[in-house]
Amino acid sequence: MHSTHLLLEEPIRMASILEPSKPFLPGNDQDRGHARPQIQVGGGDRRLPQGWHVRYALFYCSGLSLVLSFVDDGRFTGYYVVAVARFDFSWGDAGYHQETLDNLKAAIRSTQKLCAVMLDTVGPELQVVNKSEKAISLEANAYVVLTPDQEKEATSELPSHLCPNAVKLGDTIFIGQYLFTGSETTSVWLEVAELKGEDVVCIIKNSATLSGSLFTLHVSQIRIDLPTLTESDKNVISTWGVQNKIDFLSLSYTRHVEDVRQLFHKVGDLYQTQIFAKIESIEGLTHFDEILQEADGIILSRGNLGIDLPPEKATNVIDNLSLSHIILSIVITRVVDSMTDNLRPTRAEATDVANAILDGSDAILLGAETLRGLYPVETISTVGRICYELEDSGNHESGGFCCVCFVTVRKVEFHAEKVFNQDLYFKKTVTYVGEPMSHLESIASSAVRAAIKVKASVIVCFTSSGRAARLIAKYRPTMPVLSVVVPRLKTNQLRWSFSGAFEARQSLVVRGLFPMLADPRHPAESTSATNESVLKVALDHGKASGLIKSHDRVVVCQKVGDDSVVKIIELED
Numbered sequence: 001m002h003s004t005h006l007l008l009e010e011p012i013r014m015a016s017i018l019e020p021s022k023p024f025l026p027g028n029d030q031d032r033g034h035a036r037p038q039i040q041v042g043g044g045d046r047r048l049p050q051g052w053h054v055r056y057a058l059f060y061c062s063g064l065s066l067v068l069s070f071v072d073d074g075r076f077t078g079y080y081v082v083a084v085a086r087f088d089f090s091w092g093d094a095g096y097h098q099e100t101l102d103n104l105k106a107a108i109r110s111t112q113k114l115c116a117v118m119l120d121t122v123g124p125e126l127q128v129v130n131k132s133e134k135a136i137s138l139e140a141n142a143y144v145v146l147t148p149d150q151e152k153e154a155t156s157e158l159p160s161h162l163c164p165n166a167v168k169l170g171d172t173i174f175i176g177q178y179l180f181t182g183s184e185t186t187s188v189w190l191e192v193a194e195l196k197g198e199d200v201v202c203i204i205k206n207s208a209t210l211s212g213s214l215f216t217l218h219v220s221q222i223r224i225d226l227p228t229l230t231e232s233d234k235n236v237i238s239t240w241g242v243q244n245k246i247d248f249l250s251l252s253y254t255r256h257v258e259d260v261r262q263l264f265h266k267v268g269d270l271y272q273t274q275i276f277a278k279i280e281s282i283e284g285l286t287h288f289d290e291i292l293q294e295a296d297g298i299i300l301s302r303g304n305l306g307i308d309l310p311p312e313k314a315t316n317v318i319d320n321l322s323l324s325h326i327i328l329s330i331v332i333t334r335v336v337d338s339m340t341d342n343l344r345p346t347r348a349e350a351t352d353v354a355n356a357i358l359d360g361s362d363a364i365l366l367g368a369e370t371l372r373g374l375y376p377v378e379t380i381s382t383v384g385r386i387c388y389e390l391e392d393s394g395n396h397e398s399g400g401f402c403c404v405c406f407v408t409v410r411k412v413e414f415h416a417e418k419v420f421n422q423d424l425y426f427k428k429t430v431t432y433v434g435e436p437m438s439h440l441e442s443i444a445s446s447a448v449r450a451a452i453k454v455k456a457s458v459i460v461c462f463t464s465s466g467r468a469a470r471l472i473a474k475y476r477p478t479m480p481v482l483s484v485v486v487p488r489l490k491t492n493q494l495r496w497s498f499s500g501a502f503e504a505r506q507s508l509v510v511r512g513l514f515p516m517l518a519d520p521r522h523p524a525e526s527t528s529a530t531n532e533s534v535l536k537v538a539l540d541h542g543k544a545s546g547l548i549k550s551h552d553r554v555v556v557c558q559k560v561g562d563d564s565v566v567k568i569i570e571l572e573d
């Protein structure tokens, strides 16, 4: 009965609040000890806007994941688990990003851990350039003019590319650095008061001092008449993106399904790259269902959404999208802005993180907090502890989240039996999928059901395309899924190569999946002899990383000959 269920659940929740918090940091001291300085990332770069804090980052490995640690003045300050590194071309040039990426690649080689790379485009973003970098003081109730004259020094006139025809009296305009600083005091809100030839005269709604050389300009609910993929984005993708074989492309300001379709044509060389549609406006939300059909994942860019939507509408975007029905990876941005300058998040932010997880999102993307924040490590650990508190696994390595180099956090797995209602989520997903189920879907859901019933510590799934493992993760099992990617030999008539590496890295963004690459010397045909030897390697890997212990039960999903099987194995030692 539902009421009994509720009654049972409540005291457990209360107990979990009164218990001491679980220690958070993944890995252990031994890892930390041996791990120290391997590679440096970033480091006092001139190209960063004035006043930004840059830390040295070191990579090392802990268990299954690549870990990024920060050092401040030579002092170890903590570490992140890296799953996907986001390279945001809204700031920094290709050279700057290449330096970071080269370091990351070296870290991947030396730690032998997977980490995916995401290129984030600039898109139709209007920017105000402050060439002199002198601080601009704006007083509430005074006027400011947006002028097309780019030669004007930014003072009470701000050079902008905003076309007066695009706006009307009363429109709301945002100018500032909030989107990349996370700090509200670095931005100003304006209201269009007069249209005078090429100029847009605005009344200033809040006093602010704009400092720095670059500000974002966003007009609420106005379509900017620029292509979603600009010429400079295309150039970066076809050079930097292609050379670095990027795993993900984040298409900023995706407004329509055509934006995604066109991108597929334009990035022909990146046929393996997955496209994440970044939804940052009402227009994108309006076409959400169509965009879902074409994109490989969704980034709910709540920074821009929060500017485009009035506050009362911005609150329940995640709720209304009903994530349990969505099979693609869902990434949520802007969770703990205030931690950019503060040691602790606000109560509202902490609740927001928990809700994003409970709603079923796959990943959390941090921005300013890790890019220029004063407390990147505390941010990661706070967000991690919130995720972790929802879990019941007792396993650090599988619990918590991963961070995406400087910028993005991904929580990989949480065993939210206490708070996350897996049972309900499972049932909803089964109902949504409907009947008859495809064979693979039925195998995947059965594997999750069996693993829960026998209290398996992991599900091991063999896959080549990654499809089977993703389907299992979709049912949000309460244990990690070790996705064993078995390479396939392929040819383009000129040379042989193996598939699998892209597939493995791309599944890093799926909640609960831990990909590993099987040895290419194992043929992809699923004979029982190869299955056995690959399984042994996978189990050893699971044991070495602390996911699997002696006498644990493990559910294995694989093909034997032509038959898909789900088997339960009981380990001896």
Ligand SMILES: Nc1ncnc2c1ncn2[C@@H]1O[C@H](COP(=O)(O)OP(=O)(O)OP(=O)(O)O)[C@@H](O)[C@H]1O
Binding pocket: 440, 443, 461, 462, 463, 464, 465, 466, 467, 468, 469, 486, 523, 524, 525, 526, 531, 557, 558, 559, 560, 564, 565
């Ligand atoms: N190399 C393998 N050895 C054993 N079983 C496998 C292997 N690859 C996939 N399977 C199993 O085959 C079934 C189909 O899974 P999946 O779709 O991921 O495989 P795939 O080989 O990548 O297929 P496709 O190419 O059709 O996408 C699943 O039960 C999966 O566990």
Ligand SMILES: CC(=O)C(=O)O
Binding pocket: 179, 280, 300, 301, 302, 303, 304, 305, 333, 334, 367
């Ligand atoms: C990250 C980002 O682009 C946003 O939240 O708007």
Ligand SMILES: [K+]
Binding pocket: 088, 089, 090, 120, 121, 122, 252
């Ligand atoms: K961007």
Ligand SMILES: [Mg+2]
Binding pocket: 179, 280, 301, 303, 304
């Ligand atoms: Mg944005």
